[in-house]
Amino acid sequence: MSETKRLTPDLLVIGAGSGGLVMASGAVQMGASVVLLEGHEMGGDCLNFGCVPSKALIASAKAAYQQAHSEPFGVASVTPKVDYAAAMEHVAHAIATIEPHDSQERFEKLGVTVIRDYGTFISDREVKAGDTIIKPRRIVIATGSSPLVPPIPGLDTVPYDTNETLFDRREKPEHLLIIGGGPIGMEMAQAHVRLGCKVTVIEGAKAMGQDDPELAAIVLDQLRDEGVEIAEDAQASEIGGKAGAIEVKTEDGRSFKGSHLLLAVGRKPNIDRLALDTAGIETTKRGIKTDSALRTTNRRVYAIGDVAGGLQFTHVASYHANVVIRSILFGIPSKARTTHIPHATYTDPELAQVGLSEAEARKAHGGNLEVFRVDYAGNDRAIAERKTTGFLKVMVVRGRPVGASIVGAQAGEQIGLWALAIANKLKMSQIAGMVAPYPTLGEINKAGAGAYFSPRLFDNPLVKKIVGLVQRWLP
Ligand SMILES: Cc1cc2nc3c(=O)[nH]c(=O)nc-3n(C[C@H](O)[C@H](O)[C@H](O)COP(=O)(O)OP(=O)(O)OC[C@H]3O[C@@H](n4cnc5c(N)ncnc54)[C@H](O)[C@@H]3O)c2cc1C
Numbered sequence: 375m376s377e378t379k380r381l382t383p384d385l386l387v388i389g390a391g392s393g394g395l396v397m398a399s400g401a402v403q404m405g406a407s408v409v410l411l412e413g414h415e416m417g418g419d420c421l422n423f424g425c426v427p428s429k430a431l432i433a434s435a436k437a438a439y440q441q442a443h444s445e446p447f448g449v450a451s452v453t454p455k456v457d458y459a460a461a462m463e464h465v466a467h468a469i470a471t472i473e474p475h476d477s478q479e480r481f482e483k484l485g486v487t488v489i490r491d492y493g494t495f496i497s498d499r500e501v502k503a504g505d506t507i508i509k510p511r512r513i514v515i516a517t518g519s520s521p522l523v524p525p526i527p528g529l530d531t532v533p534y535d536t537n538e539t540l541f542d543r544r545e546k547p548e549h550l551l552i553i554g555g556g557p558i559g560m561e562m563a564q565a566h567v568r569l570g571c572k573v574t575v576i577e578g579a580k581a582m583g584q585d586d587p588e589l590a591a592i593v594l595d596q597l598r599d600e601g602v603e604i605a606e607d608a609q610a611s612e613i614g615g616k617a618g619a620i621e622v623k624t625e626d627g628r629s630f631k632g633s634h635l636l637l638a639v640g641r642k643p644n645i646d647r648l649a650l651d652t653a654g655i656e657t658t659k660r661g662i663k664t665d666s667a668l669r670t671t672n673r674r675v676y677a678i679g680d681v682a683g684g685l686q687f688t689h690v691a692s693y694h695a696n697v698v699i700r701s702i703l704f705g706i707p708s709k710a711r712t713t714h715i716p717h718a719t720y721t722d723p724e725l726a727q728v729g730l731s732e733a734e735a736r737k738a739h740g741g742n743l744e745v746f747r748v749d750y751a752g753n754d755r756a757i758a759e760r761k762t763t764g765f766l767k768v769m770v771v772r773g774r775p776v777g778a779s780i781v782g783a784q785a786g787e788q789i790g791l792w793a794l795a796i797a798n799k800l801k802m803s804q805i806a807g808m809v810a811p812y813p814t815l816g817e818i819n820k821a822g823a824g825a826y827f828s829p830r831l832f833d834n835p836l837v838k839k840i841v842g843l844v845q846r847w848l849p
């Protein structure tokens with residue numbers, strides 16, 4: 375029997391995904407001793423089964439779509455010859471290229487002790503991983519989430535994919551049924567229809583139901599135009615058939631048939647292996663219970679990222695890590711906020727949001743709210759590139775943006791400016807004062823700020839009077 379090892383670092387990080395890696399590398403480089411546990415793949419969901427593979431597949435799909443739609447640019451369109459397996463090899467290549475950055479070797483070089491095993495609490499301040507017992511000063515749980523597999527009758531009788539298996543597939547699905555019309559469902563629906571699959575999305579409520587319906591409608595119209603069948607108010611309640619011929623029945627009696635099935639119905643927190651009870655760590659339905667500083671009900675332990683049950687994005691996990699680093703390493707009280715956190719769904723057109731949506735802003739600010747809107751159709755670069763679908767909406771209260779919503783080309787890139795503005799409580803005048811290079815889609819943001827000032831400047835009798843007076847006095 376192997377002997378039990380004992381470690382007493384400053385910090386134990388459980389989970390080497392988006393949150394855990396930022397936490398471990400930040401802490402070790404600032405002088406803390408750090409042990410990092412990873413039971414599965416270094417890099418977690420984002421690198422191996424989430425953001426990176428999904429965005430790589432979307433890039434293959436975009437290449438196919440452009441071949442089929444180049445005619446308006448004076449270049450003959452061709453029917454793309456898609457090699458699904460090769461597209462998945464492109465996905466694997468993207469993962470492999472990023473992998474070294476998240477690797478055990480890199481973290482060991484930084485000075486982190488990496489243990490490739492699952493961690494389990496054995497007391498309120500000790501965690502066991504394999505044959506090692508770690509008793510650190512502080513613990514950060516960053517164990518992420520897994521695909522939710524709901525108990526739909528018959529699901530266990532047919533083969534199905536989740537985000538954990540989809541990117542290992544090499545055989546192209548002839549007709550992909552996707553249960554769930556959230557970001558995973560919609561991104562993968564468009565990617566697959568562009569790669570030549572038939573696609574049906576079966577959504578129990580509204581597709582892209584978390585987003586402003588006005589923006590979501592533009593994305594959904596585009597997906598439908600491209601051939602994705604989107605069934606809404608269609609709660610999957612029974613599954614039958616066999617490999618290659620799967621049937622999904624919904625509560626209202628509809629039936630959908632396809633060759634393959636992808637489940638994208640949300641996430642569940644990875645807490646099963648942790649024995650949280652042993653450490654007095656309470657949970658909610660969504661994940662580990664934390665206060666606004668991300669501290670759990672055990673004062674030595676913090677929870678960050680997906681497992682903390684709030685917004686589930688890579689940039690949130692790393693933001694959480696930075697908040698906790700301040701608290702643990704420097705003793706600076708730090709709180710995690712959500713108002714300045716953007717998110718984007720990488721369909722084409724993309725949809726991005728930061729701060730309050732229009733509906734949320736109306737509720738919060740009533741008559742003080744002003745909403746400004748700029749269409750992509752008026753942007754010169756969008757016209758040159760035939761990307762005129764979409765718009766920006768800015769929600770403004772007393773001269774400062776409280777939310778921005780963008781649907782259109784590169785919305786995910788464009789939202790960064792508003793994330794900066796909201797995080798730093800910038801004024802619309804500061805955004806209007808920015809000089810954006812011409813011709814860029816980014817000018818849409820400046821135009822959004824311009825829309826705020828135009829009526830104030832151009833339809834203002836006082837301004838006209840002042841200008842008149844000044845002109846009379848000027849030599
Ligand atoms: C298909 C898909 C696409 C996505 N696309 C985007 C996107 O475009 N942009 C975006 O911002 N977000 C995206 N996300 C969400 C993003 O992947 C997650 O929010 C992010 O990975 C969460 O990071 P995390 O550190 O909380 O967890 P993870 O990255 O999942 O890391 C958790 C790690 O902990 C390990 N672990 C679990 N239990 C234990 C234990 N007991 N002991 C030791 N190790 C353990 C796991 O093996 C895992 O490696 C996507 C998700 C999916 C599924």
Ligand SMILES: NC(=O)c1ccc[n+]([C@@H]2O[C@H](COP(=O)([O-])OP(=O)(O)OC[C@H]3O[C@@H](n4cnc5c(N)ncnc54)[C@H](O)[C@@H]3O)[C@@H](O)[C@H]2O)c1
Binds near residue numbers: 557558685
């Ligand atoms: N671009 C991005 O940043 C990105 C991309 C993908 C995923 N993600 C993250 O991953 C998380 C999970 O994504 P997701 O799409 O799996 O989850 P989700 O919770 O956002 O959407 C799941 C959808 O499935 C539907 N649903 C649930 N049960 C159903 C049933 N039985 N029949 C039919 N429909 C059903 C729900 O109504 C919901 O609309 C997201 O919330 C997001 O945080 C982010």
